[in-house]
Amino acid sequence: MEIKFRGKQVDSGEWYHGYYVKAPRWGDAHYIIMDYHGPSTIAHEVDGDTVGMCTGLKDKNGAEIFAGDIVKAFSNINKISDPCLTDREPTYENKAVEFVRGVFCLSSTKYPKGGCGILDHYAGAMCKDIEIIGNTHDNPELLKEAAA
Numbered sequence: 001m002e003i004k005f006r007g008k009q010v011d012s013g014e015w016y017h018g019y020y021v022k023a024p025r026w027g028d029a030h031y032i033i034m035d036y037h038g039p040s041t042i043a044h045e046v047d048g049d050t051v052g053m054c055t056g057l058k059d060k061n062g063a064e065i066f067a068g069d070i071v072k073a074f075s076n077i078n079k080i081s082d083p084c085l086t087d088r089e090p091t092y093e094n095k096a097v098e099f100v101r102g103v104f105c106l107s108s109t110k111y112p113k114g115g116c117g118i119l120d121h122y123a124g125a126m127c128k129d130i131e132i133i134g135n136t137h138d139n140p141e142l143l144k145e146a147a148a
Helices: 121-129 141-147
Strands: 005-008 015-023 029-035 042-046 052-058 064-066 069-074 092-100 103-107 131-135
Touching (some): 064 069, 092 141
Antiparallel strands (some): 005 015, 029 042, 069 092, 069 131, 092 103
16 A cells, blocks of 8 residues: 655645655755655645645545545444444534544544544445545534534
């Protein structure tokens, strides 16, 4: 699996995907390297607070899920997530994807800091129902709306 990152460019606010480098030699700047070819490397300086690693999973629309994304995901065990529970309708909640203590987690207003479940390849079947609806840097209000 290729390890990818994304970050929001300092000047334009545009998102870039690629390799991540923190460069102490240039004043602790953070860079996303798009294409590495020695002297003709294409790199963009990004805000270090926006850098997020790819989980290696995709949402129901085929979009790669990164730390910092906000997803709409199940908030209960129901007939879709467990075929034995034929009477429970699914409920959804907006959750943030975070990298906590070495694992990707879903956290919410009810369960901050990854208390809502580990998001890994074993949870890949759950991803068929997860949808990315924004990210914590551009759309933080999506998490607040879920709390209301």
